[in-house]
Every structure is written in C-alpha cells, then in structure tokens.
Amino acid sequence: MGEITDSKQVKLLEVVEKLLDKGVVISGDLILSCANVDLVYLDLKLVLTSVQSIMDGCQELKGETV
C-alpha cells in the first residue's frame, strides 16, 4: 500500500480508528495486584488502553521498594 497523503484518506482513517473502538467490549471487574496491594478497576474498558503504563508503573514501584 502506498503512502497515504490525501487529507480525505487521513480523515477516513481517523473515522475507522474511532469506529473500531466502538465494537463488542470486555466488561467486568479486573483486579491488578501492585506491590501486594489490589487495585480494583470498575471500568475495564478504561484500563485496556493504559494497562501497559500501569504495569510499567508497578515495575518501577517494585524497583524502588527492593
């Protein structure tokens, strides 16, 4: 696929990205354990996008406590 430079195409990709966020989602509670403290997130959808940064944060926290 060639480079996408047309502004209409770029706009379309933004629409597609937004749409792809609207499909069937995971629901329910998720418990992440961080330094032996359970963190409960009621809205898993919010966590999905930031789970990597939370895990990174946990690693940093563990590093500090050792």
Added chain:
Amino acid sequence: MSRAFLLGFVRDCRNIPMIEGFTPRLTQFSRYGVIWIPSPLHLFSGKKEFLAFMSKWLERVCYSKITMLPVQLGISADEDVLPKIIGKYRAELEQCLKTIAGCWEYDLNLNFTKTGLSTGGHSISSIVARNGREYLERMRKQSRERETFQREVHQRVAFLTGHLTPWIKDYALEMSPSTREAELAFLVPHIYNGFFRRDLQHLMEGSKEVINWTGPWPPFHFSSFKFRADGDLISEVLAW
C-alpha cells in the same frame, strides 16, 4: 499455539471477504464463527497502514452484505480457545446478530460551532478563577451552556430521525459539549439504503449546521453485548 486478534463474529457464514495483503481467518463452532487475524503488530509496519487495510476490508465486508458483529480493537485470545469463547457467548451472539442482521451503519458528525452560543465549556474551565464566587459563576454559566447545547442537539436529532424514520431501525447519539459536536449513528437495513441516502442528502442541503457523514460500515455502535472479563481474553495494546 498462535494468538488470534479478534475482528468480528458472524453466523452461518462460510466465506469471509479478503483483500490482497489482508486475509482474515474464520474459526467456527456450531452456526457461529469468529473472524480474526494474527497480531497486527506482526503484520503491519504501523497503525496507519493497519487502519488503511481495515478500512478497505470493512468496505468489502459491507458490500458482501455479510452481517458481522464487530469486536473492539485490541482484544485477543489463543486460537485454541476460540470455539470455547463462541460456545460461552452463543446466546448473546444470537441476540445481537439478530438485531443487526441485514443492516449497515451510517455515521453523522454534526458540528454546532456556527449555531447557538459561541463559547464552549472548555474555554471557560481553562481560565483560573480568582475566588470561589467567580468559580461557581463560571460553573453555572458552563452548565447553562451545556444544557442549551444538549437541547439544540436533541431538537436537531429529533428532526433528522423523524425525517429518516421509515429507513432507519435504530440510532445512537454521543455529544461533546466542549467542541459543540455530536456524533449520530444510524442502523440502516440494506433494503432501505438508497432511500436513506437520498433523504439524508436532501436534509443536509437544508441544514444550518455542518454535517459530515461516512458509511456504510458494519454496525459498530449497535454491538450491544459485552464479553465478561475472564482468563480467555487478552487485551492487546497496539503500539508500534
């Protein structure tokens, strides 16, 4: 064991659309199937390329008139457990696929910046208040503006849905008072597509606010069922 990045669910479907460079797979259990690809992180050089392929593929899905219940971006499962997942959600799948069967989605972006009040809530809240009274006054003003905007949107949506009613099965509305924009999604049966587009075009010509529309799409806004959080599903962050 490979990881399946889920794209959507189908029923009574043997052949799924494919395009060159993007060949989703179908795993079936009973009458139901799940469409998936290996992780996009391994297939594409970046998000833009992935979205471009998805855009083309979704277009193909629509024109093939397959009813697909789309899955939100970023949900994966091991390929081996896909039949188990389908079995577990069979009742919900049946219900949702029945609701959206034979329908496409059209999305309208309504921009109200040139109508009504010119100041959005965002600009007010960004100014630091000097005291509590000033802060409360700003909050009141912001609240009034939000209510006015919402009334304006609801009136406009009632007008649009009223005129498009014979051709739509359902609609979904999202409002953004800070940008004075609203997103309106319509669930449109294939058989009414021509009538819907004709009347929508007519309504757009006589509209005072800016309307942009896209479609047809698989019915993303009308996929009402949700997976329960369990060990079989994995969230996959797409970061190239």
